[in-house]
Amino acid sequence: DHNHSSNPDEVTVKLLRDKMKERILAETTSITKICDEEIVKANISKGATALIPTVVEFRSNMSKARRKKTPIFSIKRGQDRILIFASDQQLKLLYESSTIFMDGTFDIAPAPFKQVYLIHAENFGQGLPVAFCLLPNKRGRTYLELFERLKEQAILLKTKFDPKRIITDFEPGLLPFPFAIHYGCxxxxxxxxxxxxxxxxxxxxxxxxxxxxxxxxxxxxxxxxxxxxxxxxxxxxxxxxxxxxxxxxxxxxxx
Structure with a gap:
């Protein structure tokens, strides 16, 4: 006796879903793109296609699963709040890098935040995104609080946050490391x-x-x-x- 489905199409769809879920939880590629790529690679039958959940339904469920695996560090001061999205693996890359790149954008910031701020670490000869931050403004104090929180997290991971070179977008508030060499783009x-x-x-x-x-x-x-x-x-x-x-x-x- 066994409980496996005798319907080949159901087995195919289950394997496909498992593969998509595995990639979604391991990568930062968009969920829709992962689903499209895996469906094309699977080359499934019409019968199996009918059993695949809609992309909207699957994306919603997988978005929730992905969020559970993405740690959020929150800093609250009065009405202002800072959110930092980064995994331990990303933070280790950040702390191990002697050169970091920092840049912000305002156009895509979700309310009530005013800025999406990205930190990249140099690894394997290229910049890799390692921290995604939502900031309420671009004041010097806000940047200082952001980096103090990252320094505290470094201590918890038994390392330190002390980059030697910092490449920024000429924000005067971005000088939290007095002993680092600051470069501008x-x-x-x-x-x-x-x-x-x-x-x-x-x-x-x-x-x-x-x-x-x-x-x-x-x-x-x-x-x-x-x-x-x-x-x-x-x-x-x-x-x-x-x-x-x-x-x-x-x-x-x-x-």
């Missing part, structure tokens, strides 16, 4: 300067006044100068730059 640097030009109401001058545009570009070109020459070249720009750009120079200096 050229794209984010120019983006930050252009954003400030717009904030200061200089966008029209930048587009239509060649002298203003050239002076702004000289400010941005400081990043190509040898470090020991940046200060003197900035002082030179202060003496020749139009008064209309005084606030932009002050912003640059304060960063």
């Amino acid at each position: 050229m794209f984010h640097f120019n983006q930050a300067v252009h954003r400030k030009i717009t904030d200061l109401g200089l966008a029209s001058d930048y587009l239509h006044n060649e002298a203003i545009r050239n002076q702004c570009r000289q400010i941005m070109a400081l990043s190509f100068m040898p470090i020991e020459q940046v200060h003197s070249q900035f002082q030179r720009l202060e003496t020749i730059t139009s008064a209309a750009l005084s606030d932009l120079l002050l912003y640059f200096k304060n960063q």
Whole structure:
């Protein structure tokens, strides 16, 4: 006697579901993509296809199962809250990496959060996402609390969080490691300067006044100068730059 199904299609579908579940719990690939890939690979019969649950139903159940395996660290201060999504394996990669990359985006942040913040660790010559954070704002204090929590978790894992190189998007609040070398991304640097030009109401001058545009570009070109020459070249720009750009120079200096 045995309890196995005698219907070959039911056996096929069960094996397919088991394979999909195994991948969903082990990978970060989207559930829909995993289901599509496994169904194609299985090359199942029409009879078996009819027994497969709808993607919506299966995705809902598997999303719940995946969430149970994704640890959440929560930090609450007043009405503000920080959520950190990372597994122990991801955190170990983070703590073992001497170089980390950090960047945030605001467009896809779910309410009530204002920012989705990603931390990548350098591993095998590439950046791997290891922590997904939801932040209520981009204040320096919020970043400090985020990294203090990651440092505490490192202690629990019997290691430490002490990267030697940090590549960021020029957020001044992102300086929680005073002994690390901080690098900035050229794209984010120019983006930050252009954003400030717009904030200061200089966008029209930048587009239509060649002298203003050239002076702004000289400010941005400081990043190509040898470090020991940046200060003197900035002082030179202060003496020749139009008064209309005084606030932009002050912003640059304060960063």
